[in-house]
Amino acid sequence: MSENGHDTQAATRTYLTIFGALGFLTILTVGVAYMDLPSGPGVIIALVIALAKVFLIGSFFMHLKDEGRLITVSLAVCLGLVMILLVFVLPDLGIHELEKVQAEEALKKNPYAQMHESATAGHGAAAEGGH
Amino acid sequence: MTPLPEAAPTRTGISHAKLGTWAFLASEIMLFGGLISAYVILRSGSSHFYVPPRAMMGVPLATLNTFILISSSVTMVLALVAMHEDNLAKFKRFMLCTIGGGFGFLIVKSYEYQHKWHEGITISSNLFGSFYYTLTGLHVIHVIGGIVLMFVVLSQGSRGMYAKNSDRVECAGLYWHFVDLVWVILFPILYLL
The missing domain is CATH 1.10.287 (Helix Hairpins)
Known part of the structure; x- marks a missing residue:
């Protein structure tokens, strides 16, 4: 030993x-x-x-x-x-984070786009309701 | 006490005891790895994950515990060196230091748990609390298991059982270093980040 x-x-x-x-x-x-x-x-x-x-x-x-x-x-x-x-789960978190950042950036560039989208959606829903 | 026979040669070149210990440690990596992964993912992905401020976490005590465990890892590896030198007195001294380190860690941890309880960080307070007590509790169970193992190795080693074969000292050491290694990862992710 x-x-x-x-x-x-x-x-x-x-x-x-x-x-x-x-x-x-x-x-x-x-x-x-x-x-x-x-x-x-x-x-x-x-x-x-x-x-x-x-x-x-x-x-x-x-x-x-x-x-x-x-x-x-x-x-x-x-x-x-x-x-x-x-690691295989982290991309899912990253994608959600990326979508959030992209949406915020798009809103900064054109704040009226979101208002337009929601108005269009509201109009579509009203039209569907009418039928 | 009859000394253990010399380790028989194996096809892998690694003693069965050591190979078995590594297989056990691999399963332990999966156990702690699964829990740590769940913690990291929930902490980075959940908007309900409230992390207490650092002042409430008791970083100085956790740092002290890190030093205690690192020191006990060194005394464990020095006990193995002493066994290789056939120096039983030195072996006993270093094993007792290692066991002392284990008890020191538990004393500091019990004080820390009490402090956290008073601060309102409990296992049912929130997600962080659940993970904190699950991860550190599981680690504490491993430290207690390690202390029991060290006592067995100390008792058998002191009676000359490892005169020809010190595999058990080495395997106990592998387990103890693994316990230290888990704490080295838990310390920054629970206390510092």
Whole structure:
């Protein structure tokens, strides 16, 4: 069981360095959150820092960098499936948001268009009612 | 106590214990991944998703808990190094630190839950409350499970059971690092964004 003392010392040094990096990234993510950046960049920076921490924990503490293809490919498939849960639904939210923005822009360009559309619709409904 | 026999060679080159642990962790990724996806989608898509102001969320306590879990991950991996060195005294010390970290996390979390309850953030207050308690509650259950596992590993390791085969220490470590990893994701999405 006993390993080369030099190897274990080097491993200990690496783990302590990773600990320092994780601590620094934690402080950084809290600091960035309190800077109250606009929501887009704020979310991206927080997620990038979280992913960096996940990478460090996975690679060094869970020894994924030394694992064979069987485990890394299985994990990649698993993460891909999670991404399906997340990413395949997001376009629906994006489309609704886009439609809302387009409608607002159209209204700004021609505020009378909406009045005209509603008047036409009202006229059509009245005509249908008359028949 | 009789030491565990050396791990038998396998066709994959990975011990059965480790492969089984990774398969279990893959199922855990799907469990937390599903819940986190639902949270992100509802939060970005629902007009009824009220997020409490940061001052009510207790960010300093959550940051402290992040440091506690990261530290306990380091002591866990150092316990594995100590086991590889055949240094049982060091192994026990680092395992006790890891267990202490788990208990520390639970103490801070229980204080935090109490604080949130008084602030009106409950599991039935709104969508955020439901997700907050479901996600952090599930994580807390994993921390409790991890503490029990650490006690078993500490007890068996201290009696020389892992003299020839330290697979169980490594597998317990994988689980504990996964628990840390989940918190690293939950912390920004629940407290900071």
